[in-house]
Amino acid sequence: MSNIPAKPDEDEQRTEAQLQDILERRSALISQLSRLLDSEPTASALKSTNLARHKEVLQQHRRELDKLKSNIGHQRDRANLLSNVRNDINAYRAQNPEQAEADYMLDERSRIDNSHNMTDTVLTQAYAINEQFGIQRETLTSINRRIVGAASQVPGINSLIGRIGNKKRRDGIIMGSFIAFCFLVFMYFW
Structure with a gap:
């Protein structure tokens, strides 16, 4: 209605x-x-x-x-x-065109103030998120230090971790070579 x-x-x-x-x-x-x-x-x-x-x-x-x-x-x-x-x-x-212009300017100012307030809110949230990332980074660094410290104290763990890393590298090279071969064959027959 x-x-x-x-x-x-x-x-x-x-x-x-x-x-x-x-x-x-x-x-x-x-x-x-x-x-x-x-x-x-x-x-x-x-x-x-x-x-x-x-x-x-x-x-x-x-x-x-x-x-x-x-x-x-x-x-x-x-x-x-x-x-x-x-x-x-x-x-x-x-x-009263002067008053209308003044009203328009006041409306514009309130819109600008609102956008500034919104920007301040977004910046405050961004700073809080950045601070949380810093706290998480410190936590992960501390966890990594503890794991490395524990691994160095147990004999044979370093060699086991090294072998696992070598195997992952070897698997990565094999997969990369296979993908390159498939791509070349695809390009050749296309």
Whole structure:
């Protein structure tokens, strides 16, 4: 309902008239049913209950229609008020260009201040992350020192680590040679 027209259009008026007509016809029909029920010598409780229920539903529908019309009226008043305020502001700015320029400059300054605040926040986060990286680096260095110290104290670990390193190097050379061979064969047959 944000784009509600300032005045009810033809469709809205026609729909409202149709709803009022339907409610009036239902009311007349319920009145006829009530007269028929009153004219019966022995009215059953079921018929009386059904008639009462129809009257309740009709009243509920009337209240809902009134509530809907009221809501639309409030939305229309609000939209008119907002458009009137915007028109007044635009008219004031048109009559006072110096004030409009000053307002624009104040708005620009607030946008710049907001971007500076955002930049400060990002920088603060970056410094905190950098500090965490430093702490992690120190922790990893300490762990590495302990592992090297423990490895040097146990005999035979250095030679085992050396053999593992030599095997990884050899496997890397073999894989590199195989990939180069495959690439050359691919280039040759392409």
